[in-house]
Amino acid sequence: MRTLLSNKFIMLGGAMILAMLLIALFAPLLTVYPYDGLDLANKNQAPSLEHMMGTDPYGRDVWCRVVYGSRVSLMVSFAAVGVAVVCGSVLGIVSGYLKGGFDLAAGRLIDIMMAFPSLLLSMIIGVALGPSTRNMCLSIGIPLIPIFYRVARGAALSVGERTFVIASESMGSGRFRTMFRHVLPNVLPQIFVVLSMGMGGSILAEASLGFLGLGIPQPTPSWGLIVNEGKPYMFTAPWTTGFSGAFIALTIWGFNLLGDGLRDHLDPRV
Amino acid sequence: MGSYVLKRFLSAVPTVIGVFVVVFFVIRMIPGDPAVSMLGSGATEAQIQVYRVKYGLDAPLPVQFGIAFRNFLTGDLGDSISLYKPVREAIMERLPGTVQLAGLGVVAGGILAVFLGVAAAVFRGKWPDLLLTSLSSLGMSLPTFYIGLWVLMIFARKLGVIPVLSNARGVSYWQSMFGPLLTMVVGETSLLTRTTRSSMLEIFNEDFIRTARAKGLPEKWVMFRHALGNAMIPIITVTGYNLATAFGGAIVLEAVFTRNGIGSLLIGAINARDYPLIQGAAVVIAMLMILVNIMTDIIYGFADPRIRVSGE
Numbered sequence: 001m002r003t004l005l006s007n008k009f010i011m012l013g014g015a016m017i018l019a020m021l022l023i024a025l026f027a028p029l030l031t032v033y034p035y036d037g038l039d040l041a042n043k044n045q046a047p048s049l050e051h052m053m054g055t056d057p058y059g060r061d062v063w064c065r066v067v068y069g070s071r072v073s074l075m076v077s078f079a080a081v082g083v084a085v086v087c088g089s090v091l092g093i094v095s096g097y098l099k100g101g102f103d104l105a106a107g108r109l110i111d112i113m114m115a116f117p118s119l120l121l122s123m124i125i126g127v128a129l130g131p132s133t134r135n136m137c138l139s140i141g142i143p144l145i146p147i148f149y150r151v152a153r154g155a156a157l158s159v160g161e162r163t164f165v166i167a168s169e170s171m172g173s174g175r176f177r178t179m180f181r182h183v184l185p186n187v188l189p190q191i192f193v194v195l196s197m198g199m200g201g202s203i204l205a206e207a208s209l210g211f212l213g214l215g216i217p218q219p220t221p222s223w224g225l226i227v228n229e230g231k232p233y234m235f236t237a238p239w240t241t242g243f244s245g246a247f248i249a250l251t252i253w254g255f256n257l258l259g260d261g262l263r264d265h266l267d268p269r270v
Numbered sequence: 271m272g273s274y275v276l277k278r279f280l281s282a283v284p285t286v287i288g289v290f291v292v293v294f295f296v297i298r299m300i301p302g303d304p305a306v307s308m309l310g311s312g313a314t315e316a317q318i319q320v321y322r323v324k325y326g327l328d329a330p331l332p333v334q335f336g337i338a339f340r341n342f343l344t345g346d347l348g349d350s351i352s353l354y355k356p357v358r359e360a361i362m363e364r365l366p367g368t369v370q371l372a373g374l375g376v377v378a379g380g381i382l383a384v385f386l387g388v389a390a391a392v393f394r395g396k397w398p399d400l401l402l403t404s405l406s407s408l409g410m411s412l413p414t415f416y417i418g419l420w421v422l423m424i425f426a427r428k429l430g431v432i433p434v435l436s437n438a439r440g441v442s443y444w445q446s447m448f449g450p451l452l453t454m455v456v457g458e459t460s461l462l463t464r465t466t467r468s469s470m471l472e473i474f475n476e477d478f479i480r481t482a483r484a485k486g487l488p489e490k491w492v493m494f495r496h497a498l499g500n501a502m503i504p505i506i507t508v509t510g511y512n513l514a515t516a517f518g519g520a521i522v523l524e525a526v527f528t529r530n531g532i533g534s535l536l537i538g539a540i541n542a543r544d545y546p547l548i549q550g551a552a553v554v555i556a557m558l559m560i561l562v563n564i565m566t567d568i569i570y571g572f573a574d575p576r577i578r579v580s581g582e
Contacts, residue, residue, distance in 0.1 A: 112288035115556045117518020120536075124552055127540050128299035204413050208522055211415045212537060227415070234419055235427050235434075245416040253411035260407070 007265055013196075013257030020251050024070040033061040035068040035221050044237035054239035056229055065221045066244050072222040073248075076137050077202035083141030084198060088148025089184075089191055095149070096156025097179050103153075110146045118143035122205055123214055131217040140205045144198050151194050155187040162186075189266050196259035200252040207248045223248050274571055278564050289556045290342055294335055297549050338549075347553070348546035352539070357550035361532060365554070368531035371447065371523070372516035375454035380509050383459040387466020387505075388493060394471065402463060409460030414519055418453040418526035425449060436529040450523045457519070458512045465508045469501035476500070502573050510566030514559045 023030060033051075039059030047054040053062035091110075095103040113121065126139035159165060160183060168182050203223070209215040210224015211231065218225070223244055230240025305321045306313065313321075322328040326337060341348060347357035390402040426434045426449070436446035473479060474497060482492045521533035528534075532551055539547035 108284060108288065111285050112292055115285050115289050115560050116552070117515060117521075117555065117559060119518045119521055120552060120555055123521070123536075123540065124293065124296050124548065127548070128296045130301045200411065207413050208415060211413075211522065212525055214540070231419075234423065238423060241419060245413065245419070249408075249412050249416060252413070253408060256407065256411050 007261045009257045009261030009264065011261075013254045013259070013261055016250060016254030017258060020070060020074065020247075020254065023067055024074050027067045027071060031061070031064040031067050033064045035060065035064050036219055037061075044233055044240075046237070047239055053243045054237065056226070056240045057233055057237070058229070062226070062240050062243055065226050066223070066247050069221040069223045069226050069244065070247065070251075072133070072216065072220050073203060073206050073224070074251075076133060076140065076206055076216065076222065077199055079137035080141035080202045080205075081144065081195060081198045083137060084144035085148050085191065085195060087141075088145040089152040089187070091145070092149040092152025092154075093156045093179055093183055093187060096153040097160050097183055098175070099157075106149070110149050113143065114146045116143070118201070119205065119208055122209060123212075126209065126214055131214075133216050133220060136206065136209075136216050140202050140209075143205075144201060147194055147198060148191065151190050152187050155190045156183050159183050159186045193259055193262045193266060196255050196262060200255035200259070203248060203252050203255070207245075275568055278567050282560050282564055285560055286557060289560075290339065290553055291335075293549050293552045293556070294338060297545055297552075298331060298334075300543065300545070342553070347550035350539075350544055350547040350550075352542035352544040352547065357546050360535060360547060361550055361554050364530055364532045364535045367529065368517065368520045368524070368533060369558075371450055371454070371529075371531065372513060372520060374447070375451050375458065375516055376509060376513045378451065379455040379458035379512065380462060380505075382455065383462030384466050384498070384505065386459065386463045388470060388498060390463065390467040391470035391474070392493065399467075403467070406460040406463045409456055410464075412457065414453060414457055414522045415526050417456050418449070418523060421449050421453050422526065425452075434528075436527045438528075446527075446529065450527050450529060453523060453526070454516065454519065458516075462505065462508050462512065465504050466501065469504040470497055473497045473501045503570065506566060506569055506573055510562060510569070513566075514562045517555050517558050517562075 037060060039055070041059065042055050043057050043059040045051060045055040045059075051061050051063065053066065056062050056065060091106050095106045121143040122139045125142055126135060129135035129139060156179075165178060165182050168178050173181070206215065206222060207224045207227060210222060210226075210228050213228055215224035215228065216222040226244040227241050227248070230237065230242075230244065234241055303318075305318045305327055319328075326334060329337070338348065345358065347361070349355070350357050350360050353360050386402055386406075390399045393399045422432075422434060425432045432445050432449050433441045435441075436449065478500075479492060479497060482496045483489075487496075517532075520531055521536060523529065524531040524534040525537060532555060536548065536551040536555070538544075539551060
């Protein structure tokens with residue numbers, strides 16, 4: 001634990017994410033305006049004492065939108081990564097442990113998914129399912145399955161050959177028990193590294209889809225939506241897109257730093 | 271080498287077929303009737319029926335799939351509902367713009383990144399290294415659309431050297447290319463700089479580098495000939511990855527800079543609910559990615575004979 005905290009990437013990334021989580025958690029305490037209060041007389045106002053990040057094209061406080069947007073964006077990203085980590089790891093562990101036909105079939109499926117740019121796959125799944133917050137989690141999560149699959153499969157392949165797994169098998173424990181009592185815990189560290197990177201990827205995907213107008217539908221304030229709403233006014237009122245984009249970038253950076261730190265921690269050679 | 275290349279291509283066939291199957295069925299899940307959305311709410315039942323028959327939307331799904339798949343094998347991707355022309359024609363018009371952008375971006379970013387990466391490795395732990403490593407870590411975290419919007423803000427709005435809309439009349443080729451290219455280079459260089467740096471640092475510990483130095487070879491020669499040459503495999507991997515992701519990135523880039531390309535074609539198709547065009551564009555983008563991955567593998571074979579031998 002001490003070595004974990006002495007890694008400056010882990011500390012910096014962790015602190016940034018913690019700050020973002022606290023902002024999301026204490027959103028009502030940090031804002032004075034409602035996030036959906038239209039005030040068309042005050043639209044596109046530059047940052048001032050009343051509105052520290054200015055107002056958006058509908059006269060709403062940008063800081064307030066960004067703070068409440070962090071709730072939606074972080075929640076969607078956690079759910080999306082949750083979908084990916086469960087599907088990807090289970091599929092990967094079973095593939096790596098059982099090998100043979102299952103591995104071959106799952107590998108083919110993953111190959112097909114990896115043939116798509118993840119944004120493209122998110123887009124077509126999102127369009128097919130229709131716009132909603134739940135569908136957004138699925139459309140962002142499904143393209144992330146391959147990265148967890150590959151890590152879990154690779155780790156399970158090597159763990160499966162270790163003595164304690166063979167010992168467990170020889171004592172008569174079933175495949176299911178061996179996989180989830182003995183293989184899974186030893187695969188987890190590698191999954192954590194990818195988890196952090198996956199969170200960054202999810203935030204990016206949500207924002208990019210929002211930017212393209214294919215994100216979480218109105219009126220829920222997500223980061224992607226805020227960027228999209230400010231986009232037509234980028235030159236005259238750059239604060240809406242500017243500040244919300246900066247929050248997106250900082251959050252992704254935090255998750256990337258944490259992921260880098262965890263990887264260095266697990267594999268100090270690099 | 272020939273059999274290695276052939277094997278690599280053959281192994282991609284099931285993936286291409288799988289891609290087609292996935293796209294076909296995912297697209298068919300779209301809620302709403304494409305005939306109704308194309309004709310508008312004022313259309314009569316008879317008009318809608320005629321439309322369905324004309325575009326084969328009345329047949330059962332397996333039959334529709336059979337027809338579409340047979341046509342796909344002959345290179346026919348159907349007719350676009352919203353553009354009134356064959357999907358293949360629409361894609362062929364837009365594809366060169368995207369491929370040129372992706373190719374140029376990867377080459378420009380690649381050259382820059384290798385130089386920066388080597389510099390970071392040579393100055394390990396000193397200020398150029400720290401500066402480059404932290405900048406690249408930040409650069410990797412900036413969303414493409416965000417970099418693009420700032421490029422527009424600076425070069426189009428403040429300096430006025432590039433147009434806000436790349437597809438406007440009277441815009442020269444390089445003017446329209448500059449913004450998206452710069453955006454791509456910022457994003458891609460970050461990852462490749464890191465890769466080059468860590469790959470170089472690993473090679474520095476090898477015995478043959480010590481031997482080369484002990485022989486009294488000039489340091490530049492050791493760096494670029496001995497170290498970089500052997501650090502190439504991860505660099506090729508990431509360059510291939512960058513090129514593959516550039517086709518996905520084009521979707522966002524073309525939206526930011528209002529550029530004509532396959533990405534903006536796809537967005538337009540989604541907004542118009544143009545099933546055949548969405549399907550065609552998605553399949554073609556995925557096939558480009560598969561092609562790039564095959565090419566990367568083949569280049570590995572050239573760069574490192576050990577991979578070629580084990581692949582055969």
